Amino acid sequence: MSLHERLQRHIRSSGPMSVAHYMTLCMLDPNDGYYPTRDPIGAGADFITAPEISQMFGELIGIWLISAWENAGKPSQLHLAELGPGKGTMMSDILRAARAVPDFSTALQVHFIEVSAALIAVQAKTLGSFATPLRWSDSLADTGQGPLLVVANEYLDCLPVRQFIRQQGSWFERLVDCDEGGGFQFVLDPTPLSPASLELIPPDLRGASDDSLVEVRPGLADLFSMLAERAKTDPVAALFIDYGPVVSELGDTLQAVRAHKKVNPLLQPGDVDLTTRVDFAELARTARAFGFEVAGPTSQRAWLQQMGLLERAAALSATDTPQRAKIARQIHRLTDADEMGVLFQCLAIGTPGTKLSVGFDV
Numbered sequence: 001m002s003l004h005e006r007l008q009r010h011i012r013s014s015g016p017m018s019v020a021h022y023m024t025l026c027m028l029d030p031n032d033g034y035y036p037t038r039d040p041i042g043a044g045a046d047f048i049t050a051p052e053i054s055q056m057f058g059e060l061i062g063i064w065l066i067s068a069w070e071n072a073g074k075p076s077q078l079h080l081a082e083l084g085p086g087k088g089t090m091m092s093d094i095l096r097a098a099r100a101v102p103d104f105s106t107a108l109q110v111h112f113i114e115v116s117a118a119l120i121a122v123q124a125k126t127l128g129s130f131a132t133p134l135r136w137s138d139s140l141a142d143t144g145q146g147p148l149l150v151v152a153n154e155y156l157d158c159l160p161v162r163q164f165i166r167q168q169g170s171w172f173e174r175l176v177d178c179d180e181g182g183g184f185q186f187v188l189d190p191t192p193l194s195p196a197s198l199e200l201i202p203p204d205l206r207g208a209s210d211d212s213l214v215e216v217r218p219g220l221a222d223l224f225s226m227l228a229e230r231a232k233t234d235p236v237a238a239l240f241i242d243y244g245p246v247v248s249e250l251g252d253t254l255q256a257v258r259a260h261k262k263v264n265p266l267l268q269p270g271d272v273d274l275t276t277r278v279d280f281a282e283l284a285r286t287a288r289a290f291g292f293e294v295a296g297p298t299s300q301r302a303w304l305q306q307m308g309l310l311e312r313a314a315a316l317s318a319t320d321t322p323q324r325a326k327i328a329r330q331i332h333r334l335t336d337a338d339e340m341g342v343l344f345q346c347l348a349i350g351t352p353g354t355k356l357s358v359g360f361d362v
Contacts, residue, residue, distance in 0.1 A: 002040045003032035003270040006183040009180055009204075015189055019254065020218065023274050028115060032270040035116045036060065048243070049154050050300075050340060051090035054330035055217035057318070058093025058306040058337050061239065064348075064359055065149055066104050070140075071355040072147055074103060078149045081111040081140055084155035084217035088123035094151075095130050109133045111143045140226045148230055150238035156283070157242050163252065164193065164201060166212045171198060176215070184266040189333060201281060202248040212250045215276055220286045226289040227349075236292075238346040241296070243343045246279030246297050253277040272290035293351040295356035301341030304334060306359045 001009075007025060011017060027034045050057040069078055082091055091110065098105040110132055120136055127134060137143070140150070153190050163174040170192040179185040198206065200216045208214070214269075231238050237337075256265035256272040265274055280297040287294050313331055317324045335341040348356045 002030055004039060005122070007269055008182070010315070011176070012044065016177040016189070018162055019174055019176060019250075020162045022184075022269075023254075025161035026269045026274055027160075027270075029270060034120070034270055034273055037118065037270075039257050041259075041283075047091075049086060050334060050344075051086065051093065051298050052152065053333050054327075055093045056312050056330065057334060058090040058305060059312060060309060061070055061090065061153075062094035062097030063307055064239060065151070065357060066070075066098065066101050067358045068350075068354075069104050069107070072224055072235050072237070074107075075147045076103075076105040076107055076329040077109070077146045077166075079111060079143045081113060081148065081150045083113045083150065083152035084158065085112045085114055085123055086119065086153075090128035090151070092126050092130070092154060095132055096251050098132075109144065109198075110135070111140075112136045113138065113140060113145075117202035117224060122230075140223075140230070145234065148227075148236045150236070152238070153197070153241045155242070156220070156240060156278045157244070158273075159217050159223075161215040161217050161254070161276045162200070163254070164197075164209050164216070166208055166214075171201065171206075171214075174245070175196070185239050187207050187209070190271075194340075198244070204286075205248055205250060209292055213252050214248075214250055215253060215279070217276075218283065220283060222291040224286050224292070227292070228262040231291070231351045233350050235354065237348065237354050237356070240278075240283065240347045240349075241303075241344060242278040243340075244280055246280050246344060246345060248281045249277075259296050278345075280347055281313055283347055287349040291352070293352055293354055293356060294347065294349050295360040297345040298346035298347075298360055299342050301335040301337070302347040303359045306361060309335070312338065 008211050028036065028098055030036050038215055065080065085091055098108065112123060112134070114123065114136055115138055124322050163175050164171045165188060173189040175189055176184050177187040227236050227238065253276045254265050254274065256263045256274055258272045263272055284294045309331065313327050319329055333339050346359065348360065350356050
């Protein structure tokens, strides 16, 4: 039975499902979900990420991690976890940069939080030449004991969202139901939100006008709950890079991507990538609510430039003159306002007392 058929059966037996539930099943179903069954990243796949554009992106993140390690007192054992590590390209560039600081490189134990068997195989091949201990898991809770650094590039946008629409002064949840033709359609739950669910909506958006739509990402609380639990015994710092606004906004941002083109998110469940814009204001609020200090958000362009992007590009161009035009194109793609430079934001969090200013002095 296909995922489409199983979704239909579930809805017909249990009623319409939340957008978050629909996204979870489409993205993570072990048999037919988008991520467990394929390698979706690259120029010939469904989308391309910054690490696939240029090695400089991962190298500069490596420099940030080295700085975080130094600020933590250079511990002899350090856990580094990457959420949604893709092809392993970014970690490969991080580990290559780490070789410049042998004590940091020796301290590292790397953990990949990954659900895709296809991508795990690709990651293992990409990183096979590194001596650094590598481990795969589906939870941050399995990253041992000791200081923890976390990196997440284009991970949060894939966490499922609930959608709420305001009608006649009340908020109702948007759900996914079956239509008469055997496909799927959006409907509204006829019962207004409970006071507890209403608390999920950012306070400054709760009084929005009728027909307004707001998205909330429940998985953020789960993520920071795990980080906060770890922070009870060990220092924790994390760097998040994703696309989205720096202030909470209204509007439907759910999109499906296939072969680098946007398609209907209710068609081809399990065969298309589903994402939404990350609300960085919500991200910062959630981090602070769990006791973390926050730096940012700041634009990807500003952060990369603060971290030395142009200097690194000049060094690469000096040793490989024929690649100058290619490197210039990479910088344009990563930093231009019409590309990834302003749409993407960077935000760091850490346990109280953590020095997070590197890359965020703007």
